[in-house]
Amino acid sequence: MHERTYDVAVIGGGAAGMAAAVEVRRQGLSCAIVERENQLGGILMQCIHNGFGVQEFKKELSGPEFAEEFMDMVADAGTDVFLSTTVDSIEESEQGKELYCYSRKNGVVKLNAQAVILAMGCRERNRGNIRTPGTRPAGVFTAGLAQRLVNVEGYIPGKNVVIVGSGDIGLIMARRMTWVGAKVHGVVEIQPYPAGLTRNIVQCLNDFEIPLYLSHVVSRIEGKNRVEKVTVSPLVNGIPDEDKSFEIPCDTLLLSVGLVPENELSENAGVEISPITSGAVVDSTMMTSVPGIFSCGNVLHVHDLADYAAEEARRTGAYAVAWLQNKKPTRQLRIKAGANVRYVSPGMINPELPDKLYLRTLIVKNNAQLVMKLNNNIVKERKLSHVQPSEMVSVKLTKKDVEHWKAESDSILEVSVQ
Amino acid sequence: MQSNAHAAGERTKVDIAIIGAGVSGACIARQLSAYETEVALLEKEADVSFGVSKANSGIVHGGFHHGPKYLKTRLEIRGNLMYDRLQRELDFPFSRCGILVVALNDEEMKYIDHLYTQGLENGAIGIEMCSRERMFELEPKLESDCVGGLHAPGGGVIEPYRFVFSVVESAVKNGVQLLREFEVVKAEHSGEKHIVHAADGRVVEARYVVNAAGLFADKVSGIFGAEEFQITPRKGEYYLLDRKTKACPNRVLFPVPTKVSKGMLVIPTVEGTVLIGPTAEEIEDKTDLSTNADKLGQILDQARKMVPSVSQTDVIAAFSGLRPALLPEGDFYIDISEEAPNFIQVAGIQSPGLTAAPAIGEYVKDLLKKAGCRLTEKADYDPFVTKLPRIRDYSPFEADELLAKDAAYGNLICRCEKISEAEIVAAIRAGHTTLDGIKYFTRAQMGRCQGGFCSYKIIKLIMRETGMNYDQITKNGRDSVVLTGRL
Numbered sequence A: 001m002h003e004r005t006y007d008v009a010v011i012g013g014g015a016a017g018m019a020a021a022v023e024v025r026r027q028g029l030s031c032a033i034v035e036r037e038n039q040l041g042g043i044l045m046q047c048i049h050n051g052f053g054v055q056e057f058k059k060e061l062s063g064p065e066f067a068e069e070f071m072d073m074v075a076d077a078g079t080d081v082f083l084s085t086t087v088d089s090i091e092e093s094e095q096g097k098e099l100y101c102y103s104r105k106n107g108v109v110k111l112n113a114q115a116v117i118l119a120m121g122c123r124e125r126n127r128g129n130i131r132t133p134g135t136r137p138a139g140v141f142t143a144g145l146a147q148r149l150v151n152v153e154g155y156i157p158g159k160n161v162v163i164v165g166s167g168d169i170g171l172i173m174a175r176r177m178t179w180v181g182a183k184v185h186g187v188v189e190i191q192p193y194p195a196g197l198t199r200n201i202v203q204c205l206n207d208f209e210i211p212l213y214l215s216h217v218v219s220r221i222e223g224k225n226r227v228e229k230v231t232v233s234p235l236v237n238g239i240p241d242e243d244k245s246f247e248i249p250c251d252t253l254l255l256s257v258g259l260v261p262e263n264e265l266s267e268n269a270g271v272e273i274s275p276i277t278s279g280a281v282v283d284s285t286m287m288t289s290v291p292g293i294f295s296c297g298n299v300l301h302v303h304d305l306a307d308y309a310a311e312e313a314r315r316t317g318a319y320a321v322a323w324l325q326n327k328k329p330t331r332q333l334r335i336k337a338g339a340n341v342r343y344v345s346p347g348m349i350n351p352e353l354p355d356k357l358y359l360r361t362l363i364v365k366n367n368a369q370l371v372m373k374l375n376n377n378i379v380k381e382r383k384l385s386h387v388q389p390s391e392m393v394s395v396k397l398t399k400k401d402v403e404h405w406k407a408e409s410d411s412i413l414e415v416s417v418q
Numbered sequence B: 001m002q003s004n005a006h007a008a009g010e011r012t013k014v015d016i017a018i019i020g021a022g023v024s025g026a027c028i029a030r031q032l033s034a035y036e037t038e039v040a041l042l043e044k045e046a047d048v049s050f051g052v053s054k055a056n057s058g059i060v061h062g063g064f065h066h067g068p069k070y071l072k073t074r075l076e077i078r079g080n081l082m083y084d085r086l087q088r089e090l091d092f093p094f095s096r097c098g099i100l101v102v103a104l105n106d107e108e109m110k111y112i113d114h115l116y117t118q119g120l121e122n123g124a125i126g127i128e129m130c131s132r133e134r135m136f137e138l139e140p141k142l143e144s145d146c147v148g149g150l151h152a153p154g155g156g157v158i159e160p161y162r163f164v165f166s167v168v169e170s171a172v173k174n175g176v177q178l179l180r181e182f183e184v185v186k187a188e189h190s191g192e193k194h195i196v197h198a199a200d201g202r203v204v205e206a207r208y209v210v211n212a213a214g215l216f217a218d219k220v221s222g223i224f225g226a227e228e229f230q231i232t233p234r235k236g237e238y239y240l241l242d243r244k245t246k247a248c249p250n251r252v253l254f255p256v257p258t259k260v261s262k263g264m265l266v267i268p269t270v271e272g273t274v275l276i277g278p279t280a281e282e283i284e285d286k287t288d289l290s291t292n293a294d295k296l297g298q299i300l301d302q303a304r305k306m307v308p309s310v311s312q313t314d315v316i317a318a319f320s321g322l323r324p325a326l327l328p329e330g331d332f333y334i335d336i337s338e339e340a341p342n343f344i345q346v347a348g349i350q351s352p353g354l355t356a357a358p359a360i361g362e363y364v365k366d367l368l369k370k371a372g373c374r375l376t377e378k379a380d381y382d383p384f385v386t387k388l389p390r391i392r393d394y395s396p397f398e399a400d401e402l403l404a405k406d407a408a409y410g411n412l413i414c415r416c417e418k419i420s421e422a423e424i425v426a427a428i429r430a431g432h433t434t435l436d437g438i439k440y441f442t443r444a445q446m447g448r449c450q451g452g453f454c455s456y457k458i459i460k461l462i463m464r465e466t467g468m469n470y471d472q473i474t475k476n477g478r479d480s481v482v483l484t485g486r487l
């Protein structure tokens, strides 16, 4: 068995993995990225639409363009990259961690590292997860798979399409399928409001006169061999109303019903997983419950923007380096998700350093107020022009913010939205 | 398991034609492949086991659910005992994990008594009456109301389709001709021979015909002018739970059965996922495999009565199967036809058909002999199939050696179930060229992402290996095309 040794090993070469690796190399430590696909970039490579890079590069890029910027940085930084290689397991060893990596080219490679950064991204929720009844014909795809088929592989998955879920992926696929000549008969959204950006509603649906059914579900799929039609039902008190249901003949159903961090590898390595985010529980340095294993990007919690994933990953790379240099935080405060907040990531903060928090709300509201309380005293407030569960909120904490915080080790920082 | 392609109009001449490549037809074919006789196995679908045999509970039953007067009970007991040897020969996933019947009150406990006595009479080996304490010792995840139950250590679980694939592979290896997409639509008898016509014009001539057509055994019987009877489809719906569910029991859990069915079960599948169900509902349409919202709700409720930790967030798929019931008796109908010459009926094979199938194979062989068919043992019969390595069974160190021999084992295609390119290619080369066929053969696309990540890779492998065009790739044959255009 081949063996290689690095200071830091990064699992996954998407936006997060690349950004983390570049930071580790910038600080002079050795680093390898292990990526299962035959190229770096992760999910970005199938997102050929614009809307990436505004934060990172101050310009609008497509997904592949955004990825290329990072690929260049990875190459310039002298990072070793193992492509077409899957990390199968992470084991503890005397020296740190051992990663067992499978590939056609090198067989099984044992990669030794002092620290590991998890950046494996997420997977899509599917039909079974939302328990849609009916038959099981061909023609039911997750939206990301359809996106991959069209944008990377060059195949068209169907001609008459209904889309479930109005998140950005669903909306972008509505437009993409229209562009490749399919007829999109509607987007069906269970919530009373669209999950995606207003910009995407206008550009992907309204411009093509694609109907959006809010507070509706696809309550049945029919078809023997291939999808023949779906039943769409309005929700009344949370239950599909059969009398007001209608059918849409179609041959394809695309599901854009959420993403779940892919943490099987992490769980097998003993990493504690949050039931709320499905990502690892991390401290203020993005370190998981297993010392020396860090987590960032979509595998930690699902990010709306690649820019956010990259930013978080860069900090994570720096934290991993600091940990290896024995620079550990002296104090960490627990963060509690307060009123109307689903989660805050990370779940801890170092009150001596500037930091950035990401959170998701439980409510839809215009002119909301973000309130942070330390030991029940308000320490920071911020106006939020609009919040909704599908849009991640980012909160910067500057040196000035945290300087005056009088925090004991058992203090709790409560973050709420009103 | 490559099928032998026969052009329209061409005639295949054999001694025995078996109609239907479900578990019954497959086991009969393999049994006969040990003798000096020409056998053809005819299947209307694109692959074997696409009928009743693909969607069921996958349990090797314990021999106590029905009384000794039924043929199905005798074949169940016998079939159960044949599984260990079959596993050694055929290399399919099988585990004798045992079965528990759970009583939740004293009334139910009385019925347990009855099942116990019945099991003893049937000759079920090792069955045991259990106190509450014993039940919790065997199964800590049980609902706290459990008052006791029955333990049948001889029960187990298999992957049903995988079993059928192995059985057919073995049969084909020993000379059986497999004809897929061969839907029998017409037959006549002339000069001691059945002339069997497929919908696409192919013809098979056979001295003997075995009707193992599952849900359509009544129709096939009609085609041959044999007995009139009616197969009633009884639907069973299931949920499949992710392998990381906390609700995975050690043994198969049954509630106390009702008149119409064995009730809703919690099944630890042999591959580590959990199956809950099935419902039982008589329907009309033999092709209606839809699932229904209200039924699926019931399944969760019922399963929680035995294992409270069953959670709907663990659901990764829902599906249904149809029991081919011959009412009102509900027994198997396996006999020499009195109406049609040299015609053997294998009908009404509902549960415990999977368990009984190996014994059905033997039984039908004996019926054929009785009907005058000359069967002499083959000298070169080989009961073993080639074991295919599964990368998931290998430690990293063992895997490294395997990869040195075939690098394609290092390319992990299905991440959820850990299936490599080499295994998928083996499935394709064995003739499984639909997405479902590959799924049932390898388990790729069967895990928590349900093919979200790997199905396009599998499509590319099918095209590479077979030279098929993208628009010929189907989910499970016929018009179930996956891709409709090219950019």
Ligand SMILES: Cc1cc2nc3c(=O)[nH]c(=O)nc-3n(C[C@H](O)[C@H](O)[C@H](O)COP(=O)(O)OP(=O)(O)OC[C@H]3O[C@@H](n4cnc5c(N)ncnc54)[C@H](O)[C@@H]3O)c2cc1C
Pocket: A011, A012, A013, A014, A015, A016, A017, A034, A035, A036, A037, A041, A042, A043, A044, A047, A050, A051, A052, A053, A085, A086, A087, A088, A119, A120, A121, A122, A144, A147, A168, A169, A265, A296, A297, A298, A299, A302, A303, A304, A305, A306, A307, A309
């Ligand atoms: C359809 C879609 C549209 C989007 N649109 C936008 C947009 O318009 N603007 C925007 O800013 N953001 C957008 N995003 C979000 C953004 O793309 C993601 O948040 C970001 O790219 C996630 O990066 P990541 O590195 O965390 O994950 P990924 O890109 O998923 O990378 C994870 C990588 O890890 C690899 N991997 C996983 N497991 C293993 C293993 N065991 N061994 C080796 N490798 C492994 C995977 O192959 C993958 O390459 C979109 C996302 C999607 C899905």
Ligand SMILES: Cc1cc2nc3c(=O)[nH]c(=O)nc-3n(C[C@H](O)[C@H](O)[C@H](O)COP(=O)(O)OP(=O)(O)OC[C@H]3O[C@@H](n4cnc5c(N)ncnc54)[C@H](O)[C@@H]3O)c2cc1C
Pocket: B019, B020, B021, B022, B023, B024, B025, B026, B042, B043, B044, B045, B048, B049, B050, B051, B052, B053, B054, B055, B056, B057, B058, B059, B060, B061, B182, B183, B184, B185, B212, B213, B214, B215, B216, B217, B220, B235, B236, B237, B278, B321, B322, B323, B324, B349, B350, B351, B352, B353, B354, B355, B356
């Ligand atoms: C919900 C459910 C749960 C069950 N659970 C269990 C269990 O746990 N344990 C157990 O032992 N048993 C169980 N069973 C029973 C078991 O699944 C069946 O007894 C068994 O699969 C029947 O196999 P078969 O080969 O007779 O029928 P099938 O598998 O249906 O095979 C018949 C084949 O004939 C083909 N065919 C039909 N008509 C034609 C034609 N005209 N020309 C050519 N081919 C044709 C069909 O396509 C099909 O492939 C269960 C059944 C169901 C439905």
